[in-house]
Amino acid sequence: MGLRSRYWQLVKIDAAGRRQIQEITPAKVFFTDVFPATTINDDIPDSEIHKKLLQLSENVPADRYLLAERCLLCFISWQIEQVCVQLEAKFGTVHGFKYADLLLCVLDDDGKLKPVGNYQSFSRQILQSFDPEKSNLTTWTSTRVKQNHRLNQFLLECGVYLVSDWAILNDTKPKQLQRIFTNFYSLTASEILQAQQLLDSYHAIYRTARLQQRGKERGDNLEQPPKRRGGKCTIPTIYQLQAIATLLQSKTGQNLSSETVMTQLQRLAEQLRRYRIHVRGGSLPAESLDVAGDGYCEGITGYTNTTEVVNDEDEQTEFLQLYRPQFLACLEQALAIVTQKRVEQLQRKKGDKAKKFLLALQLFHCQNLSMTEIAAKVGLRAQDAVTRFLKLKDFRADVRQELLIMLCNSVMELAKNYSHPDSLQTLEGKIKIALNEQINHVIEAAEIQAQTAKSLPTKTSIFNQRLCRYLDDIIN
Numbered sequence: 001m002g003l004r005s006r007y008w009q010l011v012k013i014d015a016a017g018r019r020q021i022q023e024i025t026p027a028k029v030f031f032t033d034v035f036p037a038t039t040i041n042d043d044i045p046d047s048e049i050h051k052k053l054l055q056l057s058e059n060v061p062a063d064r065y066l067l068a069e070r071c072l073l074c075f076i077s078w079q080i081e082q083v084c085v086q087l088e089a090k091f092g093t094v095h096g097f098k099y100a101d102l103l104l105c106v107l108d109d110d111g112k113l114k115p116v117g118n119y120q121s122f123s124r125q126i127l128q129s130f131d132p133e134k135s136n137l138t139t140w141t142s143t144r145v146k147q148n149h150r151l152n153q154f155l156l157e158c159g160v161y162l163v164s165d166w167a168i169l170n171d172t173k174p175k176q177l178q179r180i181f182t183n184f185y186s187l188t189a190s191e192i193l194q195a196q197q198l199l200d201s202y203h204a205i206y207r208t209a210r211l212q213q214r215g216k217e218r219g220d221n222l223e224q225p226p227k228r229r230g231g232k233c234t235i236p237t238i239y240q241l242q243a244i245a246t247l248l249q250s251k252t253g254q255n256l257s258s259e260t261v262m263t264q265l266q267r268l269a270e271q272l273r274r275y276r277i278h279v280r281g282g283s284l285p286a287e288s289l290d291v292a293g294d295g296y297c298e299g300i301t302g303y304t305n306t307t308e309v310v311n312d313e314d315e316q317t318e319f320l321q322l323y324r325p326q327f328l329a330c331l332e333q334a335l336a337i338v339t340q341k342r343v344e345q346l347q348r349k350k351g352d353k354a355k356k357f358l359l360a361l362q363l364f365h366c367q368n369l370s371m372t373e374i375a376a377k378v379g380l381r382a383q384d385a386v387t388r389f390l391k392l393k394d395f396r397a398d399v400r401q402e403l404l405i406m407l408c409n410s411v412m413e414l415a416k417n418y419s420h421p422d423s424l425q426t427l428e429g430k431i432k433i434a435l436n437e438q439i440n441h442v443i444e445a446a447e448i449q450a451q452t453a454k455s456l457p458t459k460t461s462i463f464n465q466r467l468c469r470y471l472d473d474i475i476n
Contacts, residue, residue: 001339003376007031007049010111011077013103018080022111027074030067045379046075050137066113072137073109076123079141080106086366086468089460095158105150122148141473161277164473165269166233169202170210172272180275191451194252195272198264201247205240224438234473235336236262253339262329326410328466331442335467353389356380358392358475362411364450366468392450399463400443 008028014020032050035044057067061164081103088099088224109121120128124146130137130393145151146162163446173194181187210233236244241258244265249255256264346354356378361375363369371383446463 003373004031004035006075006078007053007071008074009078010074010104010109010299011081011107012111013107013364017100017104019103021099024070024074024111026113027067027070030064031071034068045377047136050075051132054132059258070113072127073121073123075137076126076141077107077109079138080123080126080145081368083142083145089154090209090465090469091158091160095155095160097154097158101154102151105154106145106148108419136257156277159277161273161280163273163274163276164233165266166206166235167271168269168276169199169265170207170233172199174199177272181472184275184278185271195268197248198268201244202236202265204247205243206236209240232473235470236265238333238337255408258407259326259329259333262333263325264323266329268368326408327438327463330398330403330406330410331462331466333468334399334406335463335470337402338398339467339470341398342395346385357389358471360386362468362471362475364392365464394448396443396463400439403439403442404435408441411435 008024008031010022010024012020012022034056035049050072053068053072057065057072081099084102084106087102088097092098106122109123110116114123116123125142129144130140131406135143152162177196177199178192183191183306187195209471238258238403241261244256245256245261248261342357343354346357360374360378363374364371369377371386374380374386375382378386380389442461442463445461448461
């Protein structure tokens with residue numbers, strides 16, 4: 001019954017700016033009347049509860065309408081808090097803020113049944129703009145919170161710009177890029193040309209694929225109301241990266257791997273992100289938003305064996321600067337490949353198992369819910385059923401294998417620029433050993449977090465950070 005209390009308990013900010021839980025007794029009485037205890041124990045999905053409460057908020061006397069609305073507003077307050085917790089986990093350590101700082105921007109519901117005067121709280125704005133035919137309330141709340149002007153202004157001041165790399169690249173015009181790189185970064189003509197060729201190739205492959213997908217969706221859903229313009233820009237697929245690499249080769253003569261293309265795209269997006277933060281009045285971050293906090297950097301530099309491919313100290317520094325984003329790019333691709341393979345396997349089975357798998361994966365890794373709580377959310381019998389369904393040990397093992405293959409190829413490509421050809425064969429064995437150690441470190445950190453996240457506060461592992469980032473892209 002703990003989860004059901006979200007419908008009569010409100011997360012709010014008191015006069016001193018502290019988080020507070022307010023129980024609204026009339027809402028509790030109303031909710032338990034509409035959903036008796038026997039029904040509650042059956043673990044009705046939130047979507048069914050929302051549907052019923054929305055119906056009651058339209059076709060009943062005013063007092064019951066207000067109570068149904070209040071139950072939904074309480075639920076929204078918990079979802080708002082969850083988004084703020086996720087934003088702190090993703091950016092807070094590097095950029096120096098807590099989720100409580102974000103709550104001050106978005107929690108302004110006073111808990112009253114009727115709004116006072118003409119002022120509408122942010123929660124009421126979310127509820128009144130919600131269309132159950134186009135989205136679910138949890139997803140819609142997350143979207144609206146991330147679009148909130150006050151929250152985005154605060155994040156900008158901390159150096160965070162809440163737009164994905166792929167959206168930034170997608171809506172940047174080549175002429176804009178030329179102006180930014182000339183006036184803001186003072187790059188050379190050849191550097192600007194290289195960046196433009198990369199952006200043009202990205203547009204030719206990625207943007208074209210998005211337009212084709214949108215056209216197909218419109219054709220398949222002629223009777224459905226149109227979705228919001230464009231949709232979310234998700235991470236490029238391995239096939240798109242390979243196509244971009246091929247197109248770049250025809251323009252520049254360079255033969256680049258898909259991992260290198262991913263790294264270059266992320267670096268380009270980061271430069272554009274910094275410019276956007278600057279022109280919007282925010283503070284520029286000292287580190288890329290796509291690089292994790294101290295724990296990750298320690299994990300990289302702690303493995304000095306990786307730099308044995310380079311002798312000169314300055315070259316070691318340069319090598320690491322190139323290697324770190326390669327590691328992140330490979331990890332993201334490995335997570336995407338393994339997740340997609342599992343989804344494709346489940347799609348061949350009956351029911352909506354693929355959708356449930358993605359949701360369960362997100363609830364466990366990104367929201368730290370227990371297996372029992374996840375079982376209720378995805379409609380499985382109990383926690384052991386969720387454990388068998390997710391197969392997290394196998395999932396991590398598959399990611400590890402994909403990551404090792406990608407990194408070995410990627411690091412060997414990098415090593416060619418720093419090592420004599422005669423020594424590369426000898427170095428390959430050393431590189432594999434070093435990478436094995438580092439990947440083990442990342443996987444072990446993910447396992448530790450999986451075992452302790454519910455009972456002990458732990459730093460979010462780089463594995464979880466990148467997985468959650470990927471899941472945010474494909475689910476929301």
